[in-house]
Amino acid sequence: SQQGEEDPQALSIQEGENATMNCSYKTSINNLQWYRQNSGRGLVHLILIRSNEREKHSGRLRVTLDTSKKSSSLLITASRAADTASYFCATAPGSNYQLIWGAGTKLIIKP
Amino acid sequence: DAGITQSPRHKVTETGTPVTLRCHQTENHRYMYWYRQDPGHGLRLIHYSYGVKDTDKGEVSDGYSVSRSKTEDFLLTLESATSSQTSVYFCAISGGQGARGGQETQYFGPGTRLLVL
Incomplete structure (x- = not known):
């Protein structure tokens, strides 16, 4: 069963604009992670945010976590064509020892 | 990049045949998926x-x-392949420690595309 659900399922923006993707989940978590997948490739880890953290930055990426709303957002600023990919959130539920994956947001950056 | 390889990268097989996919890591990570x-x-x-x-x-x-x-090898076997097992298969590893180590950052292999006819 899917714990994390990304929203929107697909997003198309102009190069240079900011892209925001959201992830909602259902149960308490130890951490939440975001990954990127370029077409035909394996997933690449972007950011891990723990349940006691509210915001984290990595380069042009900003992740927020609101445990009261059971949601997270990934912001990519000043998007580039190379950001075109699918983005997945994965949650680490408090009750087991694995990651639970959402179905992903497909991001297209138009030149 | 984490040292993870998968083999084969592509495979076409027939329904009912056994198939084994291999994942090999050079990171000495405890968890494999x-x-x-x-x-x-x-x-x-x-x-x-x-x-x-x-x-x-x-x-x-x-x-x-x-x-x-062995620490470095994790094999996945489809005992009798069916068309519903046509998919892309990914291996991942995690170096997390302790019982919840599997919830830490995962590193992925390039994937194996399997087609079952």
Whole structure:
């Protein structure tokens, strides 16, 4: 069963604009992670945010976590064509020892 | 990039035949995973390993078995391939420590595309 659900399922923006993707989940978590997948490739880890953290930055990426709303957002600023990919959130539920994956947001950056 | 390789990268097989996929890591990580990825489903965990000869089932384990006889190798076997097992299979590893180490950052292999005719 899917714990994390990304929203929107697909997003198309102009190069240079900011892209925001959201992830909602259902149960308490130890951490939440975001990954990127370029077409035909394996997933690449972007950011891990723990349940006691509210915001984290990595380069042009900003992740927020609101445990009261059971949601997270990934912001990519000043998007580039190379950001075109699918983005997945994965949650680490408090009750087991694995990651639970959402179905992903497909991001297209138009030149 | 984490040292993870998968073999084969592509395979076409016929219904009813056994198939074995191999994942090899050079990172000495404790946790290894097999996922399948299908359109609209994200990643679904098939089996995982938390040490040599220590494995457990994931969400979609029916029709699959695994073995881990060495830290670096994790094998996934489709005992009798069916068309519903046509998918992209990803291996991942995690170097997390302790019982919840499997919830830390995962590093993925390049994937194996399997077509069952």
